[in-house]
Amino acid sequence: MKKFSLKPQGGSCTKMFCKSWLFIGLLATFCLAACSDDDDKAETPVFPAKQNIVCNAGETTDFTFTANTNWSLASSDIWCKFKSDATEEYVVSGTAGTHTVTVMATGDDQKVDKASVAKLELTMGGQTIVIGEVTRSAVGSELKIFDLEGNEIDKSTGLKVGYDSYAQFKVKANFRFAVTNLPGWVQLEGGSLVGTVDKEVKGGLKIIQDENREKYPVEANIEKNVITFADEEGKAFYEFPIYYEGMNSTEIKLTTPTTFATGWVVTMDGKTFTQQSIGGTGTTTLQNRLPFTIKTLKDDYVIVFMSKGWDDKIHLVGSMYDFFTYDWMHCEGEKGNLSIIIDEYKPNSWNGDPEERSGYILAFSREVYERDIKDKEEEAILTEEGEIEYRYEQSNLIMAFTQKEVKEETGPKSFTIKKGGEEDVSVTQTTDQNLLDIIQGNYSIENKNVYSMSANAGDYFLIYPLLSANEWAGAVSVINRQGQNITVDGETAGEGDDMYYGIAIPDTFVEELIIIFRGPDYINRKALVITPAN
Incomplete structure (x- = not known):
């Protein structure tokens, strides 16, 4: 950067004398600019927006601006120099x-009772505009910042902003102060910070997360991101740059369309992705792709593709156990916004291709992958039985699916029933005509919606009626063969389409129990007959 300088000689000068030198310097600069190149094409000057900075006596700070033609920048006061x-x-x-100049504040002409303000005046094309104001605190004011161990934090280092907890610090000043300025992406612990004369006060800074900004570190920059401490009377101002190191380098957060990553079914053409909710009460269907997001430091992650091999165990795609020698699962997108795409599958019986194939897609932060997984993917991710480790299934699995021919189901839905909450129980349509007549006559439930199962006294069942939230909101009646209400240990749980009725079969169970499922419109939708197993 070309510079022009005019300075008075000697060890001191008066403010009027220095003002004269400023005028001479500006005049000389104008002459130089006018005579520098007669062939220069004249540019209409575009002045940058004004900036306000704090620079106390003995300190320096950077000032950056952009000019679109030849320029000169002058300080209006003796204590403010470049x-x-x-x-x-x-x-x-x-x-x-674009230029960066270093602004320096001296102790010259410093006031005791008020702060000083110097103007930074930019001249281009014969016009002069103030593009900066430099504030210097009154003489004698002092403010220092310390870490929790009592070590002073240098201004060049800056104050740290925490990720999921506040990064704390202590402040002490010889004047009453408050935090008056903070970037919009930073949260101050307690919402404010006020200090009294010569008393330490503790504060803390934390990033305001928005699922995106917290992924990226922010360097200390006195021009862009600062915290300002100022006194009540406007005599003292202290700015400290702040910085943010980013989220934890080992952390990864996945957001997928449903609560669980398992149980997806992909059609043979790869166009339809379907997952049935737990209990079978609802279905999620996506077309062409499965969108998801990854949140990790600097968007630096690794995707790992695995599939079930010919030994019926999970292996890394391309391993010696894999059926396929080509990539058929893909992850596309930018930064943390991605999608899973599955190729069409046309099994070749001559090659021994299976009728269906299963895939598993996981994501890891770069640090975890390099530290724990790289070059030993199967050993690190899988158990000895060839299944995904539980911790990785819970935190790193994006999608587990089977690609197969999907046949459209016909006929009415029955029930999904889990004995003890886990073991599947089969049901059949009721054929006992006497019961069907009682249920239809008293509750107006059609025969096709009445099902039966057997049980023993003391058994516990989760019963999903496979009704939508509009059809059933949790109301049930339990009756006997005579149509009398029976008191049982049962309760409704879950939400929406995943709602179920949990029932413990009484110890005195000797004849049928009939559970009636009633809708919010008081229409009875289904009935389940539970008969003694012996």
Whole structure:
């Protein structure tokens, strides 16, 4: 950057004398700019927006601006200079472009009772505009920041902003102060920070997360991201840059269309992705792809593809146990917004291709992958039985699916019933005509919606009636063969389409129990007959 300098000689000067030198310097700069190149094409000057900065006596700070033609920048006060290597100047100049100058504040002409403000005046094309104001605190004010161990934090280092907890610090000043400025992406612990004279006060900073910004570190920058401490009377101002190191380097957060990553079915053409909710009460269907998001430090992650091999165990795609020698699962997108795409599958019986295939897609932060998984994927991710480790299934599995021919189901839905909450129980349509007549006559439930199962006294069942939230909101009646209400140990749980009725079969169970499922519109939808097993 080309610079022009005019300085008074000697060890001191009066403010009027220095003002004269400023005027001479500006005049000389204008002459130089006018005579520098007669062939230069004249540019209409475009002035940058004004910036406000704090620079106290004995400190320096950077000031960045953009000019679209030849320029000169002058300070309006004796105590505010531009520092370059070993020189100190009141006027600097240069050509078009983005420039950073170092502003220096001295103790000259410093007031006891008020802060000083110097103007930074930019001249281009014969016009002069104030593009900066430098505030210097009143004489005698002092503010220092310390870590929790009592070590002073240097301004060049800055204050740390925490990720999921507050990064704390302590402040002490010889004046009453408050935090008056903070970037919009930073949260101050307690919402405010006020300190009294010569008393330490503790504060903390934490990033305001929005599922995106917290992924990226922010460097300390006095021009862009600062915390400002100021006194009540406007005598003292102290700015400290703040920085953010990013989220934990080992952390990864996956957001997928449903609660669980397992149980997906993909059609043979790869166009339809379907997952039935637990209990079978609802279905999620996606077309062409499965969208998801990854949140990890700097969007630096690794996707791992695995599939079930010919030994019926899970292996890394391309391993010696894999059926296929080509990539058929894909992850596309930018940064943390991605999608899973599955190729069409046309099994070749001559090659021994199975009628269906299963895939498993996982994501890891770069640090975890490099530290724990790289070059030993199967050993690290899978158990000895060839299944995905539980911790990785819970935290890193994006999707587990089977690609197969999907046949459309016909006929009415019955029930999904889990004995003890886990073991599947089969049901059949009721054929006992006497019971059907009682149920239809008293509850207006059609025969096709009455099902039966057997049980023993003391058994416990989760009963999913496979009704939508509009059809059933949890109301049930339990009756006997005579149509009398029976008191049982049962309760409704779950939400929406995943709602179920849990019942413990009484110890005195000797004849049928009939559970009636009633809708919010008081229409009875289904009935389940539970008969003694012996």
